[in-house]
Amino acid sequence: MIAFNKYYNKFNILSVSLVIVSLLLLTFKGLNFGIDFKGGTLIELRSTDSKINVSSLRDNLSQMNLGDVSVKNFGNETDFLIKFENNENKNVIEEINNNLDKSFGNSFNFRRVENVGPKVSAELLRSGVIAISVALFLMLIYIWIRFEWQFSLGAIVALFHDVIVTLGLFSLLGLEINLSIIAAVLTIVGYSMNDTVVIFDRVRENLRKYSDIKIFELTNISINETLSRTLITSVTTLLALLSIFFFGGEVLKGFSLAMIFGVIFGTYSSIYIANTVLVRLNVSQKTVLREDKN
Amino acid sequence: MLYFSKLRIIFITLISLLFIIFALSNLFNFDNKILNKKINLGLDLQGGSYLLLEIDNDPVIEQKLQNLTVTIRNFFKEKNVRITNFKLSNQTLSFTSDKNSKQTILDEFASEESELNPYYQRFKSHQLDIVEENNFFKVSFSKQGIINLKTSSQDQALEIVRRRIDEIGTNEPNILKRGNDRILVELPGLDDPMRIKSLLGKTANLTFRFVTNDTEGSFGAEKLEFEDGTEEAMVSKRIILSGENLLDAQPRMDTENNETVVTFSLDRVGAKRFGKATSTGIGKRLAIVLDGKVISAPVIRDTIATGSGQISGGFTFQSATDLALLLRSGALPAPLNIIEERTVGPDLGQDSINAGMIALLIGFILVILYIFVKYKIFGIITNIALILNLFILVGVLTIFEATLTLPGIAGIILTVGMAVDANVLIFERIKEELKSEKNNLIAFDSGYTKSRTAILDANITTLLAAIILFFMGSGPIKGFSLTLGIGIFTTLFTVYFIARLLTVLYVSKNKEKEGLI
Numbered sequence: 001m002i003a004f005n006k007y008y009n010k011f012n013i014l015s016v017s018l019v020i021v022s023l024l025l026l027t028f029k030g031l032n033f034g035i036d037f038k039g040g041t042l043i044e045l046r047s048t049d050s051k052i053n054v055s056s057l058r059d060n061l062s063q064m065n066l067g068d069v070s071v072k073n074f075g076n077e078t079d080f081l082i083k084f085e086n087n088e089n090k091n092v093i094e095e096i097n098n099n100l101d102k103s104f105g106n107s108f109n110f111r112r113v114e115n116v117g118p119k120v121s122a123e124l125l126r127s128g129v130i131a132i133s134v135a136l137f138l139m140l141i142y143i144w145i146r147f148e149w150q151f152s153l154g155a156i157v158a159l160f161h162d163v164i165v166t167l168g169l170f171s172l173l174g175l176e177i178n179l180s181i182i183a184a185v186l187t188i189v190g191y192s193m194n195d196t197v198v199i200f201d202r203v204r205e206n207l208r209k210y211s212d213i214k215i216f217e218l219t220n221i222s223i224n225e226t227l228s229r230t231l232i233t234s235v236t237t238l239l240a241l242l243s244i245f246f247f248g249g250e251v252l253k254g255f256s257l258a259m260i261f262g263v264i265f266g267t268y269s270s271i272y273i274a275n276t277v278l279v280r281l282n283v284s285q286k287t288v289l290r291e292d293k294n
Numbered sequence: 295m296l297y298f299s300k301l302r303i304i305f306i307t308l309i310s311l312l313f314i315i316f317a318l319s320n321l322f323n324f325d326n327k328i329l330n331k332k333i334n335l336g337l338d339l340q341g342g343s344y345l346l347l348e349i350d351n352d353p354v355i356e357q358k359l360q361n362l363t364v365t366i367r368n369f370f371k372e373k374n375v376r377i378t379n380f381k382l383s384n385q386t387l388s389f390t391s392d393k394n395s396k397q398t399i400l401d402e403f404a405s406e407e408s409e410l411n412p413y414y415q416r417f418k419s420h421q422l423d424i425v426e427e428n429n430f431f432k433v434s435f436s437k438q439g440i441i442n443l444k445t446s447s448q449d450q451a452l453e454i455v456r457r458r459i460d461e462i463g464t465n466e467p468n469i470l471k472r473g474n475d476r477i478l479v480e481l482p483g484l485d486d487p488m489r490i491k492s493l494l495g496k497t498a499n500l501t502f503r504f505v506t507n508d509t510e511g512s513f514g515a516e517k518l519e520f521e522d523g524t525e526e527a528m529v530s531k532r533i534i535l536s537g538e539n540l541l542d543a544q545p546r547m548d549t550e551n552n553e554t555v556v557t558f559s560l561d562r563v564g565a566k567r568f569g570k571a572t573s574t575g576i577g578k579r580l581a582i583v584l585d586g587k588v589i590s591a592p593v594i595r596d597t598i599a600t601g602s603g604q605i606s607g608g609f610t611f612q613s614a615t616d617l618a619l620l621l622r623s624g625a626l627p628a629p630l631n632i633i634e635e636r637t638v639g640p641d642l643g644q645d646s647i648n649a650g651m652i653a654l655l656i657g658f659i660l661v662i663l664y665i666f667v668k669y670k671i672f673g674i675i676t677n678i679a680l681i682l683n684l685f686i687l688v689g690v691l692t693i694f695e696a697t698l699t700l701p702g703i704a705g706i707i708l709t710v711g712m713a714v715d716a717n718v719l720i721f722e723r724i725k726e727e728l729k730s731e732k733n734n735l736i737a738f739d740s741g742y743t744k745s746r747t748a749i750l751d752a753n754i755t756t757l758l759a760a761i762i763l764f765f766m767g768s769g770p771i772k773g774f775s776l777t778l779g780i781g782i783f784t785t786l787f788t789v790y791f792i793a794r795l796l797t798v799l800y801v802s803k804n805k806e807k808e809g810l811i
Binding site for chain 1: 338346348487488491492495631632633634635636637638639641642645646649650652653654656657660661664665668700701703704707708710711712714715718719722726744747748751752753754755756757758759760762763766767768770771774775778
């Protein structure tokens with residue numbers, strides 16, 4: 001049996017600091033919102049001419065009065081991603097197309113064009129925030145119906161931890177937040193909850209079974225009993241996610257990365273956060289038996 | 295938990311087979327109509343354009359209020375009430391009257407059967423709101439008035455947008471209302487999104503008006519630029535003909551001048567008016583104005599009584615084709631702005647399909663190998679269930695002819711990763727039970743029973759997340775939530791029926807064997 005409970009305090013301190021650092025990052029550095037939430041235009045180009053590089057493309061576009069233009073390679077040397085902020089000009093894409101044809105001679109293929117106006121991006125951001133809030137709220141309700149309040153608190157604390165730290169990591173690394181990241185965060189919410197619930201289920205079962213074991217010891221037993229399941233499921237989920245990350249194409253990179261972070265944090269938090277909340281609230285057999293009577 | 299009746303086994307087999315056949319129908323072409331269903335590919339996989347258009351209703355509101363000045367003036371003239379000082383600003387029409395008429399005016403606007411201010415009978419709210427202060431009246435559209443105006447301009451715009459898109463002939467466009475001032479257009483497999491955008495962005499308001507020097511005339515005049523930006527002309531505000539009078543328009547090569555033109559034919563009213571204007575206006579220039587810009591302003595040489603004519607204006611064949619198309623399909627009631635656009639080229643779509651399939655295959659193989667190494671014979675059982683799960687999931691998507699997006703494929707891969715969870719929970723539980731229980735059958739039975747609540751809890755939480763995503767998300771994200779959500783049900787089905795059935799068959803044959811799992 002692994003003595004997870006030996007490190008409860010240490011990891012709690014670590015988690016609290018991670019959450020604080022993440023909140024500081026989110027407040028002061030902020031998130032790198034993509035065009036879905038900030039508005040603007042994104043163009044993915046593929047060139048047939050391998051001599052064209054980022055800087056020649058950037059020089060060319062900077063003469064077009066597009067404001068702040070970002071040009072990056074996307075996946076490989078001949079693919080480029082161009083981004084700029086909202087532009088009043090309705091025909092901007094056509095003009096870029098004409099300009100590139102003139103300067104580089106028809107060597108570009110427009111693979112993807114996304115243009116999100118300021119009104120739509122504000123709406124998307126709002127509905128994203130609402131979606132995550134509603135998800136957290138529903139989880140809260142569900143867990144509150146299923147378990148005693150101490151367990152609900154533990155699960156919710158773990159959930160907030162996972163979401164905040166994942167977003168903090170995105171802020172730290174400057175990774176882009178777009179619609180698919182919202183989907184990833186919601187899936188993380190589901191996964192983290194799932195993981196916590198399985199361990200809690202066992203804790204509650206053991207609480208009913210043993211009256212003489214303190215919660216400090218009991219959580220450790222429960223973690224160990226469910227450990228191989230926790231690991232196997234995490235591994236298979238990570239295998240699936242890693243294969244999306246490496247082979248699923250550029251579009252899914254951010255999504256799968258967010259999910260990979262989320263699964264790791266989710267697994268960690270069900271062991272070291274959800275359970276320690278039970279320990280700190282001094283949950284005992286009485287907690288579950290009282291509920292049974294009701 | 296271990297007993298299966300024969301009937302149930304048959305039932306499970308039939309259901310599984312049914313879904314597998316539907317999953318396979320994506321690969322083959324069946325003649326049968328019911329069987330020949332396919333999963334729809336989302337725009338991100340097959341390529342195409344997603345456009346969200348917003349109707350700019352401000353000009354419509356201004357125009358309606360402008361028209362109201364005449365209506366109000368005439369209405370009260372009959373009642374011997376003089377109304378003066380009409381002014382239109384900020385979507386509010388203001389006017390004044392003498393003191394004695396104040397109550398008459400307010401009563402007319404407030405009457406439940408008012409002709410001037412309708413809607414009350416139907417909506418329990420008037421079309422217009424009126425405020426009075428020292429005989430100074432302010433009229434504006436009420437909430438209900440704005441709603442009705444927006445709905446009707448949305449209906450009209452939708453019709454025009456549909457006609458324009460049908461004229462271009464893209465396959466299976468999707469044109470839907472969103473809210474009361476937006477139109478969503480999905481165009482799969484589009485070759486030239488820029489052309490569609492420029493066609494949808496034009497109001498296509500066509501008028502024929504005389505070029506004039508007399509700025510003080512009863513209709514007034516305005517200075518308009520030429521389309522090519524080379525000239526300006528003073529054009530009378532009096533409209534001789536408008537696009538509504540057009541029956542048909544076609545691009546044509548004018549062999550005399552070797553120039554591309556748009557020929558048009560007019561309805562009876564239009565032909566009459568055109569004939570009259572061209573007979574009285576010989577020697578004058580007739581400006582052809584499209585969306586506030588002059589296309590051309592030829593000098594009238596002869597009376598045209600045939601009700602047909604042609605517009606020249608230095609067109610290329612493409613621009614003549616587009617103008618003819620716009621004229622045929624009619625003018626939009628209000629300008630449309632594209633507020634969101636997402637276009638994916640067909641080759642990127644194909645790349646995404648390939649990448650998604652490779653990721654699915656590799657993820658699938660990795661998970662299967664890992665599970666086999668972990669559980670051996672029960673790993674094989676889990677893997678059979680997993681493979682069937684994938685088929686059934688695809689089968690369900692096919693039956694509903696659901697739309698598969700790239701995030702949707704990610705949802706399937708994620709389902710593969712998470713689907714084993716339920717079997718893992720069961721097998722781990724059985725292992726624990728076997729520590730204290732020597733009878734295989736009893737251990738397996740209680741393993742299944744005791745793991746049930748954890749499995750249900752775990753799946754309900756994921757399902758909740760998927761449902762929220764489905765209702766809050768758009769396009770590709772909806773696709774993700776769909777596969778993730780359906781994946782939960784197919785997973786539970788394969789775990790509790792297929793994997794359990796196989797487990798039962800194996801365990802009942804090896805009742806006495808020790809270290810079974």
